[in-house]
Amino acid sequence: MPGTLTAALVQKLTKVNRLDQNDILAIQQLPIHSKRVAAQHRFVRDGDRPSESCLIVDGFAFRSKLTPDGQRQILSLHIPGEIPDLQSLHLHVMDHDLTTLTECTLGFIKHDALRELIKMRPNVAAALWRETLVDAAIFREWIVNVGRRPARARMAHMLAELHERLALLGRTLNGSFELPITQIELADCLGLSVVHVNRTLQQLRQEGIVATERRTFHLLDQAKVEELGQFERIYLHQRPSI
Amino acid sequence: MPGTLTAALVQKLTKVNRLDQNDILAIQQLPIHSKRVAAQHRFVRDGDRPSESCLIVDGFAFRSKLTPDGQRQILSLHIPGEIPDLQSLHLHVMDHDLTTLTECTLGFIKHDALRELIKMRPNVAAALWRETLVDAAIFREWIVNVGRRPARARMAHMLAELHERLALLGRTLNGSFELPITQIELADCLGLSVVHVNRTLQQLRQEGIVATERRTFHLLDQAKVEELGQFERIYLHQRPSI
DNA sequence: CGAGTGGTTGATATCTTTCAACCCACGTGG
DNA sequence: CCACGTGGGTTGAAAGATATCAACCACTCG
Structure with a gap:
């Protein structure tokens, strides 16, 4: 077809x-x-x-x-x-x-x-x-993320962005989305070491704003994630805007 | 005209x-x-x-x-x-x-x-x-630079890139080029603090591979700068290449 | 059951930032 | 002509963030 x-x-x-x-x-x-x-x-x-x-x-x-x-x-x-x-x-x-x-x-x-x-x-x-x-x-x-944000904000920003982009495709549900990515790959995304990614994730989990489960991420408090990551969606240019 | x-x-x-x-x-x-x-x-x-x-x-x-x-x-x-x-x-x-x-x-x-x-x-x-x-x-x-290179290499890479781009315009001479930029601005380019930029530049000067003079940079050892910055010019796509 | 991959942990080293001065050259107003 | 203010550069000390190293654990797969 x-x-x-x-x-x-x-x-x-x-x-x-x-x-x-x-x-x-x-x-x-x-x-x-x-x-x-x-x-x-x-x-x-x-x-x-x-x-x-x-x-x-x-x-x-x-x-x-x-x-x-x-x-x-x-x-x-x-x-x-x-x-x-x-x-x-x-x-x-x-x-x-x-x-x-x-x-x-x-x-x-x-x-x-x-x-x-x-x-x-x-x-x-x-x-x-x-x-x-x-x-x-x-x-x-991404340059701003890697150049100017501390690890926790970097991670949050990236998750917020992914959520937003996947939402447009209808691939999110209540702040959750499937993303089978290893911590090694996360580290290479964020310009961090694996160990630090691990600890950063733990912190986000302890604060109760993010949960991970096998291959899916849950943004438990989406507003908090976006605030922490300084996420402002304009740069994605997803709206017609003219 | x-x-x-x-x-x-x-x-x-x-x-x-x-x-x-x-x-x-x-x-x-x-x-x-x-x-x-x-x-x-x-x-x-x-x-x-x-x-x-x-x-x-x-x-x-x-x-x-x-x-x-x-x-x-x-x-x-x-x-x-x-x-x-x-x-x-x-x-x-x-x-x-x-x-x-x-x-x-x-x-x-x-x-x-x-x-x-x-x-x-x-x-x-x-x-x-x-x-x-x-x-x-x-x-x-630029993402790679900010995400994966230590300060000295970051600086070197940026200088190498600028040199290369200015060379195409004929605005370089023996590794020197005019670029009236403050250390504050350099810091914001490289995702570093001003103080660290200052020290990084000093180090490059002491090693004798870079000199600065008012508004111009001198790459005294261009090969060294490019090596230190891991500069590989392909990404600038300056050649016709087809 | 053993190997491999991915995740986790603690201790330590390194890099980078922050803070708080200080210096110098330059331009301006008195 | 000089005092002064300012922007840019420099310095030292201390704090903070992140990396590295070296294990160890849990799970899956053949």
Whole structure:
């Protein structure tokens, strides 16, 4: 059935952009080669020159960089409906890795097809460009998080952001959401050591504002989490706003 | 004379993108309203809804965010030929501030004019989109810098990056470049305290790899600076690369 | 049952911040 | 012409945050 792969993408794009029926159809008719991929699979690598971009149909993925001395910094987490390496359309050499966090369904779309799409459908072009700009906005906030907030606030901010983004997809329930991430990965997201992440989480649990349970996070006191993390949702640019 | 304002922009864009004579002409004929602005002037503010974007014709500027508790994080430094708030074309509400570091000549370009330009000149559209993607690439490296590198390396990385970007404009000489920035601003760039920036700089000076003199930095041992900062220029995407 | 992964703990070392001065160059007003 | 105020840089001491190291525990999987 055409459109099942692009469902989350279309949902996301139409929430903020004015796309007409033909725009949507053009997206749904993109030739997509989908693949089921195991967790922790690095499917795009620093230095690669991809000829296709990759839509996350289902599951979580992340972007990361390795420093020459072997440290890892995770740059962003990605959820269904996002195209984390859309940039490779214009930047031909990858400057970071893309890895699945969980088992994922990925949809690979040839750059040629995307180029054709943005040539024929200016609305879609604008919407995709916009997506890459939101991406950058999230990076900026990530810089603030890592540069200026203490560990507890960093963690809180990240959880608040994830909650907000997942909420838009309808993947949250009463402040809870599924996110199968290890403390090692959290540490690499936040620029902290694993041990410190562990202690920070414990503190948040003791304060009763966060609970974790296997693969899901519960924000028990969402307002508190957002306040502690200084979370202000404007930077996500989720509203039409014009 | 048409084109004097856009000189640095055209220089930058044509270095990596294939623009024909008409593309260039279209850029040069953009209606630009230029203005001389004092140092430390915040000319775009968090929350604004700009109807124009701003080209740096001459001088330095930076983007920054303030946290609710009054801390500042500088997100990027900008040099002539860049349009730091090009994003406002698609993201209608600003999520950060834009401030001049030095006295600047700024060129304001109406969004309407830019929209017309990208509609008529797809090559230019692609080039501008690409610029915003390079912007994001620099943010990513900035995240790594702040998240994973100790103070000395952070400083070194930033200096190496600035040198590289200024070199492309021909504004470096034997590892030296002009950058009138205070230690307070450096601290906000690097996510450090002023005191620590001061000590870090002293250390770099004592090691003989960096010298500072009023408004100019000298990278006495450029290789050493790049190694210490783990600087790898690919992420700047300065080469055509296709 | 043993190995491996992810989580937890305590002790200690290191890095970075904070605080509180102080210095210096510069520009301004008396 | 000089006193003074100011911004930027520098310093030392102490406090605080985070990292590191080295175990140990719990659970899952083959």
